[in-house]
Amino acid sequence: MSKFLIVDDDLNRSNEIASRLKNSFNINVDDIDIAHTLNQGKRFLRQTYYTALFLDMALPKVEGDEPDRLSGINLLKAIARGRYKSPHRVIGYTALIDEVSDMSKEFEPLGFKLYASPGGDYSWLPEAFTQVSYSIQSVRSHEVAPKDVVVVSVHGILTFGNWQEDLIQLAKEQHSDIDISHLSFKCSRIDLITFLIPGLRRSLINRFTSDLTRWLTSNSTKRMICFSHSFGTYILEKSIRKICKTNPELLEPLELVVFSGSILKQNTDFSELLDVKKFQIINECAINDIPLLFSEAFVLDAGMSGRLGFSGICTDSFSNRFYNGGHSSFFDEKRNFIKNKWLPLIPNKNIIQPFNEAKDYSVFFKIVENLARISGCIKWFYPIILFFLSYKLIF
Template identity: 30%
Template sequence: MSKYLIVEDDLVKFSAIKEELLRLKIGENDVEHVISVNEATNLLKVRVYSIIILDLNLPMTKNGRPVENGGISLLNKLKSNPSKYNLPKQIIGLTSFENLKKEQNSNFESLCFSLHDFQLSDWKTVLKNKIAWDLSSNTSKARVSGGDVILSVHGIRTLGHWQEKLEKSVCNHQYNFVFKKYKYNYFSAFQLLFPKYRKVVIKKLASEIEILSEQYPDSTLTVFAHSFGTYAVVKALENLPVSCDLHISKLFLVSSVMKSNYCFNNLIRRFSIKDIFNECGYNDNVLLLSHYACVDMGMAGRSGFEGARVINRFYNGGHDFFNREDDFIDKFWVPVICGNGNEKFDERDFSKFRENIEIMLYTKHIPFVLFILMLLLFVLLVL
């Protein structure tokens, strides 16, 4: 994981720099802060940093007074005794004093580092570019084979018993996966209506995925998510800090409450996702509720995702179609997990009347009365 060290004694400047790092989706745990030269050198003896953001007017010790050449003295220590310290890949100098910038610019340039005026905004662009370069260089390295991890996330109004069935089925076929079953408290349909309740689950899940990437840095990840779990997984991946190095082999979205027009391109590029399978129950009436009653949700688990980046597979059944037969997981999911299954599958057999109904439901061109009836049904489900 990339780490970033801010060496700055002015707390206002430190807050602005840290805020910029967080805006660039650097995780808060990846940012460290010291206020003196000695503190920085002590850390550099034992820790490795990708980028140091360095002030020039710094105290030599924690309780000392700032001196104009404080930052330069740190540079000189690293340059004169490189074997003693873990040298960072990049150093970005920042100062609010124009005279210091003019005097010390050559010292930074001689080491191919840059020095910038804190009062101007160009340092933010430089910081953004250096972080992007650092992360690209890290992810381009060959990954050491470390086994595969399967992460499963359940939906609302359930404790996710299918997660245990999935693990048992895969293990029975003697495939070597590490299983991680993400569980959260019972989540009601009423809570699903309000984004603030969803955000709690998403934030915790994102943290769990980040920890998982640290525990298994050389592994590929297969993700299984059901119902609201599909929304939570996608949003958690969107909110992961850019320093999170994660490689996803397969993403299974089952009975998804995502909108059908969601674009996966950014996630595919960032996490090198090889395959996305959208597992649909074409009689999944529960998803009509998420489609019409929940902000930022849809019924992709019934109608499928648009475009060519996702493999939509349609099964005869409702919201838990995978429970229709005891060996469903063995027949339809295990072979695909292990790379030798039939990717395309479609059990739909619609009449012209049913096709027109589906089109009408998907485009939300339904009578207002029907909408009210579905809301009433939603309330009944909650009670």
């Protein structure tokens, strides 16, 4: 379904654009939203993905304020940063004819089109409507029958995530009777700096959340199953929480989330999520996972649940499965783990079986693990200490 937003403090112009949209494309009036201030427009953009946004470049922040010529540019930059839902097409226009060329330098590099629109002049609308027509056709082309299942995969740091392609190829070979779509989130060779700094992590989470939300808004599927590894488990879990708060209806197809080598904390609480949407969680744990000791000891807001499991009662819908092996042992050369443990989950989520081949650690590893736990309790002080030492060295 195509939705449109007009953000314009000129009531006559906004009504005229809405009327011409309705008549030109046979659009229901309920599918056209109109805002007359910047803040009203932001509220609409937080809630809905629009086929096209008509944006007056000079808007008052609230009713009664004077129009700010930079308000449109600032809103577009906020959309580009992922703070609001990104429309398929943005049509910018301004009555400040002398400033069109200056605005265009800022506006068009973002991938949009800017028009001069002095009072009462609508000669620019036919060209703008040509772009709108293309966007409507593009949106409608995605409105097809729902997929049987969509498989979402998210990889970890310092890797190209080759297992993602292997997983879907094996799944399609083994389950050729199922219509499977694959959403593989790629950010190849995510570096350690991004992993270590919470702010940089959030940028990846926002990107994945935006991409997944856009796909779920434009497409339909009967079932959704998610697989993730290492840092990918963090991205996936945080994104599901964000969507659960903003667009919980989009998670209706979600049936199963599989974590492997997870850096999430052991005490991660899923009750809030499961209260909103019931789905199954499998946490695949490798008890000899060395990198997770580092995660527990030094990485803020991270832990080693992929080594020791999540704390809490295991049920039919929530289970830790323990294996002998290291951080990437789930992706053996012949992909036997994927074939034996993950592929059966795609046609039937109800065949989840508990598994525990864990053996006790040596005394050495018990000591190392306890040291990681102790370090994890005080790791919030490490950035402060590092800042203090850097300050002393510089000054």
